[in-house]
Amino acid sequence: MSEKNALKKFCRFNADGRTYNGVLRGSMVDIVEGDIFGTLSDMRMSYPANRVKFLPPITPTKIWCVGRNYAGHVRELGNDLPKEPLIFMKPLSTLAGSGDPVRIPDWAGRVDYEGELAVVIGRKCRKVTEFEALSYVKGYACFNDVTARDLQIDNHWTRAKGFDGFGPFGPAILLTDKMPDDARITTRLNGSVMQQDVFANMIFTVARIIAFISRFATLDAGDIIATGTPEGIGRVQPGDTVEIEIDGIGLLSNPFISD
Numbered sequence: 001m002s003e004k005n006a007l008k009k010f011c012r013f014n015a016d017g018r019t020y021n022g023v024l025r026g027s028m029v030d031i032v033e034g035d036i037f038g039t040l041s042d043m044r045m046s047y048p049a050n051r052v053k054f055l056p057p058i059t060p061t062k063i064w065c066v067g068r069n070y071a072g073h074v075r076e077l078g079n080d081l082p083k084e085p086l087i088f089m090k091p092l093s094t095l096a097g098s099g100d101p102v103r104i105p106d107w108a109g110r111v112d113y114e115g116e117l118a119v120v121i122g123r124k125c126r127k128v129t130e131f132e133a134l135s136y137v138k139g140y141a142c143f144n145d146v147t148a149r150d151l152q153i154d155n156h157w158t159r160a161k162g163f164d165g166f167g168p169f170g171p172a173i174l175l176t177d178k179m180p181d182d183a184r185i186t187t188r189l190n191g192s193v194m195q196q197d198v199f200a201n202m203i204f205t206v207a208r209i210i211a212f213i214s215r216f217a218t219l220d221a222g223d224i225i226a227t228g229t230p231e232g233i234g235r236v237q238p239g240d241t242v243e244i245e246i247d248g249i250g251l252l253s254n255p256f257i258s259d
């Protein structure tokens with residue numbers, strides 16, 4: 001795809017003491033006015049991407065998550081395949097941008113990365129069919145559903161997944177209603193590939209997940225749905241860096257530190 005016709009990648013960032021909306025374009029970030037729910041106007045000013053601090057590209061009102069959505073991951077944790085999407089939530093205080101250090105409390109036990117595709121909802125919706133669901137999608141980003149695995153064992157999912165900063169999100173939202181089935185998600189721990197899969201291997205599609213949630217709850221513009229992690233989860237320790245890369249979206253990178 002040529003740069004001219006490429007899908008836009010919307011981001012928010014800090015530079016020179018100010019906060020901007022931007023469009024990520026290769027190694028540059030162009031400053032724009034407006035947001036993803038309206039129009040984006042190019043302000044003809046850019047920063048090199050490596051000189052800005054990325055923020056979560058939007059602030060949602062809710063962070064939805066899907067558990068056990070790739071068969072390989074279901075097997076690696078010894079669980080049964082779900083018959084319908086397993087839905088849980090993370091508090092907004094988990095949100096972090098690319099580059100933000102993720103704090104691991106010393107009492108949390110084993111803490112894992114979980115590389116995931118996040119859907120960003122574009123319009124409020126309720127009781128939508130699977131057929132129409134993707135028309136409510138604004139775009140997609142990388143998400144790390146960081147999980148205190150030892151604490152999850154007793155079904156304390158909200159605590160295990162709800163620590164401050166346990167939801168790195170970004171670096172940008174690729175503005176499209178559907179990711180290609182053969183797009184890859186890759187998670188690297190200190191540069192080594194730990195997870196790699198394609199979205200065709202999701203048990204429940206994005207459309208199915210949106211239809212499922214919207215039957216019981218209203219999805220609002222800006223809500224995030226993290227769609228589950230593929231096989232290959234693993235422990236992360238202070239000093240490690242986790243990178244989640246999705247074809248067409250970019251790289252979400254976060255160092256982990258002790259707390």
Ligand code: MG
Nearest residue numbers: 114145228229
């Ligand atoms: Mg997860």
